[in-house]
Amino acid sequence: MSEKKRIPVVPSRLKLLNEEGTEGVLLGVRCRRCGEHFFGSVVFCQNCTSGDLGPVELSNHGTLYSYTIVRRPPDGWRGNVPYILGQVELPEGPHVLSEVVDCPLEGLKVGMALELALLVGGEDAEGNEIVVYKWRQAKP
Amino acid sequence: MAVKPQREVVVLGVGLHPFGRFPEKDLTQLAQQAVVEALKDASVGWNTVQIAYFGHVYYQGMSLGEATLRGLGLTGIPIVNVENACSSGSTAFWQAYWGIATGLYDLALAFGAEKVPKGPVAVTAEDSPERLIGADHMMAGYALRARRYMEEYNAPSEALAQVSVKAHDNAALNPYAQYNKTFTLAEVLESRPIADPLTLYQCCPTSEGGSAAVLCARDAIKNFAPDNGRHVTVAAAALATGTYSVRGADHPALNPYRKEASDQAYEMSELGPEDVDIVQVHDAATIGEVQQLEALGIVPRGEGWVATQTGRTRISGDIPTNTDGGLLAMGHPFGASGIRMIHEIVTQLRGEAGPRQVKDPKVGLAHCSGAGDVTTIHILKK
Ligand SMILES: [Zn+2]
Numbered sequence: 043m044s045e046k047k048r049i050p051v052v053p054s055r056l057k058l059l060n061e062e063g064t065e066g067v068l069l070g071v072r073c074r075r076c077g078e079h080f081f082g083s084v085v086f087c088q089n090c091t092s093g094d095l096g097p098v099e100l101s102n103h104g105t106l107y108s109y110t111i112v113r114r115p116p117d118g119w120r121g122n123v124p125y126i127l128g129q130v131e132l133p134e135g136p137h138v139l140s141e142v143v144d145c146p147l148e149g150l151k152v153g154m155a156l157e158l159a160l161l162v163g164g165e166d167a168e169g170n171e172i173v174v175y176k177w178r179q180a181k182p
Numbered sequence: 183m184a185v186k187p188q189r190e191v192v193v194l195g196v197g198l199h200p201f202g203r204f205p206e207k208d209l210t211q212l213a214q215q216a217v218v219e220a221l222k223d224a225s226v227g228w229n230t231v232q233i234a235y236f237g238h239v240y241y242q243g244m245s246l247g248e249a250t251l252r253g254l255g256l257t258g259i260p261i262v263n264v265e266n267a268c269s270s271g272s273t274a275f276w277q278a279y280w281g282i283a284t285g286l287y288d289l290a291l292a293f294g295a296e297k298v299p300k301g302p303v304a305v306t307a308e309d310s311p312e313r314l315i316g317a318d319h320m321m322a323g324y325a326l327r328a329r330r331y332m333e334e335y336n337a338p339s340e341a342l343a344q345v346s347v348k349a350h351d352n353a354a355l356n357p358y359a360q361y362n363k364t365f366t367l368a369e370v371l372e373s374r375p376i377a378d379p380l381t382l383y384q385c386c387p388t389s390e391g392g393s394a395a396v397l398c399a400r401d402a403i404k405n406f407a408p409d410n411g412r413h414v415t416v417a418a419a420a421l422a423t424g425t426y427s428v429r430g431a432d433h434p435a436l437n438p439y440r441k442e443a444s445d446q447a448y449e450m451s452e453l454g455p456e457d458v459d460i461v462q463v464h465d466a467a468t469i470g471e472v473q474q475l476e477a478l479g480i481v482p483r484g485e486g487w488v489a490t491q492t493g494r495t496r497i498s499g500d501i502p503t504n505t506d507g508g509l510l511a512m513g514h515p516f517g518a519s520g521i522r523m524i525h526e527i528v529t530q531l532r533g534e535a536g537p538r539q540v541k542d543p544k545v546g547l548a549h550c551s552g553a554g555d556v557t558t559i560h561i562l563k564k
Binding site: 113114115119131139141172175 | 309315330
């Protein structure tokens with residue numbers, strides 16, 4: 043039997059930098075024509091439709107654009123209930139939606155600084171652990 | 183607008199199957215009842231209909247439009263199944279309109295129906311990574327918009343909840359609505375939290391129901407139906423998807439403002455937001471109604487919540503909105519909702535809305551949005 047591995051939830055959005063999956067970087071593309079950045083993969087630039095795109099590593103921090111507390115998730119969610127869903131704006135522009143962890147509800151504030159947190163969010167059919175990009179309050 | 187209508191199109195008749203829960207019926211029965219009602223309302227024989235478009239979303243078998251209409255008699259006409267998320271029904275209506283306006287057909291049927299499963303609605307398939315990330319949750323999406331809106335414009339959560347109070351007041355006057363119960367502001371705010379700041383009564387229910395409309399070229403009415411003076415003119419039919427928006431308040435994840443669709447609709451009808459006497463907008467959650475009234479230019483940006491709080495959107499107000507209860511209280515069977523809005527506007531313009539009749543409306547606007555940044559806008563006039 044092959045050994046269980048830690049794998050990124052969507053390889054075009056997250057690259058893991060160690061086997062434990064505790065370090066990683068968010069991935070995206072940058073349009074060489076208009077300069078816009080996109081999280082994950084796009085085939086053509088969503089802004090100017092240029093096909094002249096290059097891969098980039100995006101920041102591992104951003105600010106909280108909006109948030110909600112999900113009380114009843116749809117099927118397929120394996121984490122805690124309720125959970126905080128944050129919409130985080132990266133310095134490059136793209137918004138990244140994911141759970142905000144280790145944050146008391148009363149500490150949530152639009153505009154607050156957040157940083158990337160990598161946590162196991164589930165398993166695939168082969169038993170590999172799927173690492174999901176999440177957010178936590180940035181250390182001051 | 184690249185294509186121009188070649189002739190005027192009218193709605194001859196509309197029909198509904200009540201919205202609610204009907205475990206004893208399948209989807210085709212809901213749809214068929216609405217179609218039969220619409221044909222009757224139009225005084226049109228089924229065997230004269232030349233094309234049919236059926237809006238629905240959830241997979242409950244193949245070729246459901248054909249399965250529905252089979253029961254009325256096999257006439258050999260083209261039947262097209264349409265999926266465009268919550269805008270499926272209004273997209274079917276849009277296709278029927280343009281089929282006639284461009285001269286391909288004289289008489290068309292648009293109908294929609296749905297049996298939405300219970301539980302939270304998600305856009306992606308169950309094995310999508312979005313589910314594991316926790317980002318795919320329709321009401322959470324509305325909640326994110328609501329939270330940011332409240333921050334941007336200092337809107338209190340009471341103002342959003344007031345949309346639901348009004349919706350239920352209207353639905354209580356509508357025998358086809360899923361809910362006929364009214365709620366106080368406190369009851370809306372204290373109902374079960376779904377995705378903060380949205381509570382249960384600020385989110386549309388999961389619903390079943392059907393709707394239908396019969397459309398005809400004005401110059402061909404005499405070939406199909408008696409002139410009973412109840413025909414309503416379709417002044418505009420616009421469908422658009424998202425364009426790339428800049429960051430900040432225009433971010434599409436916050437604000438699916440689709441100005442393209444309203445610009446098209448106003449240009450086509452030669453009418454403006456100031457001419458609209460009655461509005462149906464996509465209020466899947468309370469924040470939806472507030473933001474869409476702004477997107478349509480009916481109220482200034484950032485002031486939608488004020489219009490609600492001051493009663494302007496009530497049936498007695500100057501911009502009566504979602505007069506039949508809207509998605510929030512009439513219910514939201516996805517494929518049926520778009521044509522349900524058309525049904526309400528036609529009923530109101532005819533002066534047949536009974537206890538929820540708006541005083542002498544001349545122009546009505548129906549706005550539907552759907553996942554994938556779909557926006558449909560129809561303007562109807564007397
Ligand atoms: Zn570009």
